[in-house]
Amino acid sequence: MRLLDKVSVVTGGAEGIGRETSIRLAKEGSKVVVSDINSALGEALVQEIKQNGGEASFFKTDVTKFEEMEALIDFAVETFGNIHIMFNNAGIGLNKPFLDHSPEDYHKVVDVNQHGVFYGMLAAARKMKELNTKGVIINNASVFGFVGTLGIAGYQAAKGAVVMLTKHGALELAPYGIRVVGVGPAAVNTKIVQGYRxxxxxxxxxxxxxxxxxxxxxxxxxxxxxxATDEARSLNGTVVMADDGFSVFKSDIRP
Incomplete structure (x- = not known):
């Protein structure tokens, strides 16, 4: 119960990493606002969390619209009284050769994976400052924000931007007691790897x-x-590479 009485917001919270993080934060004692564009899955998850003794509520959000992100943060404060933890997790993938990418393909991915993170950071940080809350903003970056691979131009551009937004946000928000940090997964068993399947x-x-x-x-x-815990206070402005070694070796030279 390291997050007892804290209030968390998780975007893309109904599935995959967001779903499991919402469950874990609730188990750690946090009150959780599950945000997703899929209302049915989001509401079902909230009921599951409540049945297991946690506190949660759902708010439908399109992360590509800043006004909806502001409304999400307002809802969290109106429902639970504060916001301490913001997990900007919502993301989509698109696997297509670079020469086959259309501008629409590129912007669709960047709007969610990059702009959605910026909007979440901005809305949460403004509210934390207003409430004088010493909070933490966690961004879901990716190993693909650091290394190149085939077929995901928009995804890589967006995740590279998330890495820099994490550094920049930590620098500018530190005077307000707001910590900004990222997590950098590699290939996670969620539907976002369906293109590879x-x-x-x-x-x-x-x-x-x-x-x-x-x-x-x-x-x-x-x-x-x-x-999200105070135990991680020294982690600020960095991306923790939860990538099972993806970024530290070349698979084609492994025995």
Missing amino acids: DAGLLEYMEKQQLTRKLIEPEEIASVVAFL
Whole structure:
């Protein structure tokens, strides 16, 4: 119960990493606002959390609209009285060769994965400052914000921006007692890797990681939960690479 009485907001909270993080934060004692564009899954998760003794509420949000992100933060404060933890997790993927990318493809991914994070940071930080809350903003970056791969131009551009937004946010928000940190997963067992499955590349993706298997969303949730605690106070402006070694070796030279 390291987050007892804290209030958390999780975007993209109904599925995958967001779902498991919402559950984990609630188990740690936090009151959780699950935010997602999918109301049915979000409401079902809230009921599950409540049935297991946690406190949670759902708020439908399109992260590409700043006014909806502001409304989300206002809802969290109106419902639970404050906001201490903001997990900017919502993201989408699109796997297509660079020359086949259209501007619409690119902007669709960047709008969610980059602009959505910026909007979440801005709305949460403004409210934390207003309430004089010493909070933490956690951004879901990616190993693909650091290393190149095929087929995901928009995703890589957006995640690289998230890495820099994390550094910049930490610098500017530190005077207000707001910490900003990121988590950098590699290939996680969620629907965002479906493109690799469809292309027959799942085994290839697994071999890019030291344990030769996909990371489970619960594993990333445990890292996020730790980053939200006071125990992680020294982690600020950095991205914790929860990537099972993806960024530290080349799979084609492994024995």
